[in-house]
Amino acid sequence: MNRPLLRQAVRFGLVGAACVLLQLALYALLRTRLPPLTANFAALLVCTVVNTEANRRFTFAADRGSAARTQAQGLLVFAAYYLLTSGALLLLRAVVAAPSRRLELAVLVVSSAVGTVGRFVVLRLWVFRHRVLAAEDAVFPAEKEASQ
Numbered sequence: 001m002n003r004p005l006l007r008q009a010v011r012f013g014l015v016g017a018a019c020v021l022l023q024l025a026l027y028a029l030l031r032t033r034l035p036p037l038t039a040n041f042a043a044l045l046v047c048t049v050v051n052t053e054a055n056r057r058f059t060f061a062a063d064r065g066s067a068a069r070t071q072a073q074g075l076l077v078f079a080a081y082y083l084l085t086s087g088a089l090l091l092l093r094a095v096v097a098a099p100s101r102r103l104e105l106a107v108l109v110v111s112s113a114v115g116t117v118g119r120f121v122v123l124r125l126w127v128f129r130h131r132v133l134a135a136e137d138a139v140f141p142a143e144k145e146a147s148q
Helices: 005-033 036-061 064-095 102-129 130-139 141-147
Strands: none
Touching: 005 102, 005 141, 036 064, 036 102, 036 141, 102 130
16 A cells, blocks of 8 residues: 555544544434434434545645535535445335334444545545645655656
8 A cells, every 4th residue: 555545544534433423422412302314314414524624734735726626526426425325224124113223323333434435436536536646646756757
């Protein structure tokens, strides 16, 4: 594994762990008054904005000028992530008639972990592609010259 990828994966993991904790706390709070999918939507929406900005600054060190575009792309990634986590909650409801809040949270943790891997790949290869390529070119300039 190359150094930029490893560094990005570690930083992404740290940001993600903090955001999952925030997501679970928001979900648990919102779930006291809202149905599961609505609570999940609201918690994920807040966390997506926080997560995208944290990854833009900390993980991928993108410039300030890209914030609006990055957030727009992050919201598209959010849609897929929401479908995954909500699908997991719907599947839980289909299997267990009245799941406990603890079981709902466990399902969100597992589906969020799967979604996080996909999110890293999409952010790295689409949203922050130019930043990732620049970082790799700085580390591996001889490889780039040899391939030309």
